[in-house]
Amino acid sequence: MKLCQVLGIVALGVASFVIGILIGRFAITPDLPGWLKSMSSDGEPKYRSELQKEIQADKIEQNLRYFSSKPHIAGSTQDEDVLASHIYQTWQSSLHGAKIYNYTVLLSYPNSTDPNYVAIVSSDGVESDVSEKVEKILSADQNDPTVVNPFNAYSPAGVIVGNPVYVNYGAVEDFHYLTRNLSMNLTGTVAIARYGKIFRGDKVKNGQTFGCAGMILYSDPADYVAGDLDRVFPDDWWLPGTGAQRGTVLNTDGDPLTPFYPATKSAFFLDEKDINLPLIPVTPIGYNDAEKYLSKMAGNEAPGSWKGKLNLIYRVGPGFAPPLEERKLKLYVKSYNVKRTIRNVIGIIEGQYEADRYVVLGNHRDAWVFGAIDPSSGTATMMELSRAMSRMLERGWRPRRSILFCSWGAEEYGLIGSTEWIEEMGKVLGPRTVAYLNVDLSLAGNSTLRALATPILHKLLFEAAKKVENPNPEEVKAGRKTVFDTWVANMPSSNNPSIPRVGDLGSGSDYSAFLQILGISAADVRYTYDQKYALSSYPMYHSVYETMDLVSRLMDRGFKYHQAVARLWGEMALRLSDDVILSLDCVQYAVTMLRIISDVEEAYGPLLHSKSITPDSVKEAAKEFEAAAQALHRRAENVNKVNPLEVRKINDQLMLLERAFVDPLGVAGNLLYRHVIYAPNQHNIYAASSFPGLAAALFDIENDPDQETRWLQVQKELSILAYTITSAANTMRDHRTIGEEGVQQ
Ligand SMILES: *[C@@H]1O[C@H](CO)[C@@H](O)[C@H](O)[C@H]1NC(C)=O
Ligand SMILES: *[C@@H]1O[C@H](CO)[C@@H](O)[C@H](O)[C@H]1NC(C)=O
Ligand SMILES: *[C@@H]1O[C@H](CO)[C@@H](O)[C@H](O)[C@H]1NC(C)=O
Ligand SMILES: *[C@@H]1O[C@H](CO)[C@@H](O)[C@H](O)[C@H]1NC(C)=O
Ligand SMILES: *[C@@H]1O[C@H](CO)[C@@H](O)[C@H](O)[C@H]1NC(C)=O
Ligand SMILES: [Zn+2]
Numbered sequence: 001m002k003l004c005q006v007l008g009i010v011a012l013g014v015a016s017f018v019i020g021i022l023i024g025r026f027a028i029t030p031d032l033p034g035w036l037k038s039m040s041s042d043g044e045p046k047y048r049s050e051l052q053k054e055i056q057a058d059k060i061e062q063n064l065r066y067f068s069s070k071p072h073i074a075g076s077t078q079d080e081d082v083l084a085s086h087i088y089q090t091w092q093s094s095l096h097g098a099k100i101y102n103y104t105v106l107l108s109y110p111n112s113t114d115p116n117y118v119a120i121v122s123s124d125g126v127e128s129d130v131s132e133k134v135e136k137i138l139s140a141d142q143n144d145p146t147v148v149n150p151f152n153a154y155s156p157a158g159v160i161v162g163n164p165v166y167v168n169y170g171a172v173e174d175f176h177y178l179t180r181n182l183s184m185n186l187t188g189t190v191a192i193a194r195y196g197k198i199f200r201g202d203k204v205k206n207g208q209t210f211g212c213a214g215m216i217l218y219s220d221p222a223d224y225v226a227g228d229l230d231r232v233f234p235d236d237w238w239l240p241g242t243g244a245q246r247g248t249v250l251n252t253d254g255d256p257l258t259p260f261y262p263a264t265k266s267a268f269f270l271d272e273k274d275i276n277l278p279l280i281p282v283t284p285i286g287y288n289d290a291e292k293y294l295s296k297m298a299g300n301e302a303p304g305s306w307k308g309k310l311n312l313i314y315r316v317g318p319g320f321a322p323p324l325e326e327r328k329l330k331l332y333v334k335s336y337n338v339k340r341t342i343r344n345v346i347g348i349i350e351g352q353y354e355a356d357r358y359v360v361l362g363n364h365r366d367a368w369v370f371g372a373i374d375p376s377s378g379t380a381t382m383m384e385l386s387r388a389m390s391r392m393l394e395r396g397w398r399p400r401r402s403i404l405f406c407s408w409g410a411e412e413y414g415l416i417g418s419t420e421w422i423e424e425m426g427k428v429l430g431p432r433t434v435a436y437l438n439v440d441l442s443l444a445g446n447s448t449l450r451a452l453a454t455p456i457l458h459k460l461l462f463e464a465a466k467k468v469e470n471p472n473p474e475e476v477k478a479g480r481k482t483v484f485d486t487w488v489a490n491m492p493s494s495n496n497p498s499i500p501r502v503g504d505l506g507s508g509s510d511y512s513a514f515l516q517i518l519g520i521s522a523a524d525v526r527y528t529y530d531q532k533y534a535l536s537s538y539p540m541y542h543s544v545y546e547t548m549d550l551v552s553r554l555m556d557r558g559f560k561y562h563q564a565v566a567r568l569w570g571e572m573a574l575r576l577s578d579d580v581i582l583s584l585d586c587v588q589y590a591v592t593m594l595r596i597i598s599d600v601e602e603a604y605g606p607l608l609h610s611k612s613i614t615p616d617s618v619k620e621a622a623k624e625f626e627a628a629a630q631a632l633h634r635r636a637e638n639v640n641k642v643n644p645l646e647v648r649k650i651n652d653q654l655m656l657l658e659r660a661f662v663d664p665l666g667v668a669g670n671l672l673y674r675h676v677i678y679a680p681n682q683h684n685i686y687a688a689s690s691f692p693g694l695a696a697a698l699f700d701i702e703n704d705p706d707q708e709t710r711w712l713q714v715q716k717e718l719s720i721l722a723y724t725i726t727s728a729a730n731t732m733r734d735h736r737t738i739g740e741e742g743v744q745q
Contacts, residue, residue, distance in 0.1 A: 440524060
């Protein structure tokens with residue numbers, strides 16, 4: 001043996017000994033250097049309970065009083081200057097930093113001196129039964145000169161005179177009933193549609209498709225008053241007959257003049273005449289006014305499911321009954337579109353170890369009027385959560401990852417602020433964002449929690465809801481101590497009654513671009529009303545009556561429900577920012593997909609079978625996905641937490657899984673919605689479709705004259721699903737999967 005060999009063996013021995021000691025030191029004994037020890041452990045639970053204690057109901061009440069004191073519609077001085085600056089300054093001084101993002105976008109307003117209205121008109125132009133041009137003021141805090149009268153944003157201006165037809169909710173099926181079952185020709189008519197069930201923009205789109213010349217949207221008490229019609233606001237929280245629901249009827253998201261690009265200084269703005277705006281005038285009215293028109297209609301009695309709660313016989317028209325058969329319905333709209341600057345305010349708490357990973361929290365700031373529910377109940381909560389976190393920073397807490405607070409502008413017009421920001425910052429956010437947690441509003445009612453989320457966040461939602469005290473003392477007395485307990489009792493999952501039902505994310509709030517364009521996992525939470533009421537939304541939705549008085553007197557005396565939402569939001573944010581391994585549950589995605597496949601088989605099995613088509617390839621892909629998800633979670637459990645690179649490797653796989661569901665070509669060719677598993681329903685963007693491409697291909701397929709093309713489309717959609725799910729499964733596997741045959745761990 002040569003000397004160098006001897007030395008080599010000795011050196012090897014010494015090296016092994018040293019490595020052994022190091023491994024022992026770092027892996028077995030807790031005697032790590034302080035920074036590594038802290039970096040490899042989850043955030044201390046004491047911080048999470050401290051955060052909950054720090055969140056105060058009376059501070060949320062003060063915030064709401066401030067934010068809802070004046071109307072603050074998008075583009076107004078109050079929203080873009082006063083409130084945006086207030087938020088900016090608050091975050092600038094209490095968090096690690098804040099920034100304002102400005103966009104110049106197309107908005108729409110009613111003419112304040114020439115209001116929109118509806119009337120019955122004779123052939124020589126004499127008007128009767130003219131609708132209210134302003135909503136009647138019912139309590140002192142609604143009195144403000146900057147209240148914007150009821151209107152539907154982006155309706156074109158126009159004066160339409162035509163025969164009225166009642167079109168129920170204005171859904172495709174409703175129009176099919178009139179045109180197919182009753183053989184009505186709707187060309188040139190003025191449709192009266194009730195609000196509810198589907199997004200109002202889809203109602204207008206349908207009216208346009210079926211030839212209507214204009215549309216009136218009204219709130220039927222069947223959808224907005226569960227109590228007696230003589231006990232409405234101000235006596236109770238139900239919608240009075242003078243209330244009208246404002247809202248956008250734009251069918252795209254983001255600034256309509258700069259689709260898919262941010263409306264910044266260098267933007268190329270399209271011409272208004274070249275974009276996809278609604279083509280028929282439309283305006284909203286209350287049920288007192290609607291009654292005047294509906295009670296005078298001619299034609300067939302409407303089917304049972306079309307009947308509302310007004311004391312009249314619902315008839316479909318067309319036209320008015322004698323003696324008014326010569327009269328028409330007139331729709332007078334003088335709204336206009338205009339470019340204005342809107343702002344997002346972003347506040348940041350910088351993470352200690354993974355500052356380049358963002359946990360994003362957001363709420364919109366703009367309201368149709370006072371917005372005490374939508375959105376300021378959420379804004380009041382977000383501001384209190386950020387204050388509580390800033391107090392914790394003073395006491396020495398630092399999150400592992402960065403936390404962003406976002407105050408969005410112009411959500412009501414079509415998710416404009418959040419969409420523009422995703423367009424501008426997408427390349428930064430896509431690879432670095434852990435999840436987006438939205439609270440559009442905190443409080444639609446005080447009965448139970450309601451959550452929408454992608455499956456990857458369900459488990460975290462449940463765990464967080466179990467940590468939050470039940471704000472309802474009656475419920476606590478009945479043994480339901482936490483928010484989770486009431487939630488599961490009120491909304492049990494139909495597949496597993498031991499967990500609550502979590503809804504799927506459609507569109508309709510600021511999570512949309514995060515999920516649909518970038519593939520960022522998202523959730524939206526709020527407290528809501530008792531589901532037995534079967535309301536279309538909380539009663540005062542988008543009316544002038546959404547004020548502090550309504551919330552503090554009739555919906556959340558004491559602000560404990562707001563507080564519970566803030567606590568839940570904070571608990572989720574801290575878990576996502578402070579856990580070493582991200583609390584994202586990939587297996588739930590597999591479970592959910594397999595359930596969707598069995599639903600598809602149940603609903604369309606025989607029809608598919610008759611065309612010799614099966615969803616088997618999709619099912620196989622989902623099973624592979626399930627195995628890969630289980631393997632990833634096993635690796636996550638066994639990961640060496642003191643090795644930051646190993647930890648980040650696993651976390652990146654968890655964080656990026658949702659990205660794999662994005663098809664850059666869009667679902668069924670729609671570039672606004674790209675998530676292949678969940679996207680807004682083609683006929684109602686509020687609702688989500690599971691497997692939306694397939695759902696669109698199968699919708700009303702039996703009535704399509706071109707059967708061959710449609711069935712090829714079904715096959716194409718199944719193939720896209722199988723491919724996408726397999727791709728997603730591959731992202732969860734170990735790195736070797738790409739170079740080794742048959743590596744299936
Ligand atoms: C946005 O506009 C505000 C008010 O004009 C201005 O103070 C701010 O600097 C602008 N922000 C950016 C990023 O341009
Ligand atoms: C509002 O209506 C008045 C009266 O018809 C008109 O003079 C004015 O130009 C309109 N304003 C806008 C912004 O269209
Ligand atoms: C309309 O016609 C279809 C097909 O003939 C029928 O199935 C449906 O029940 C009818 N709808 C109503 C409300 O009568
Ligand atoms: C409906 O009526 C319009 C004219 O009012 C006519 O041009 C159109 O062809 C009619 N449509 C059908 C399907 O009959
Ligand atoms: C909860 O809401 C109901 C109306 O649905 C109201 O009667 C009740 O007083 C509210 N509770 C609180 C604490 O505000
Ligand atoms: Zn909202």
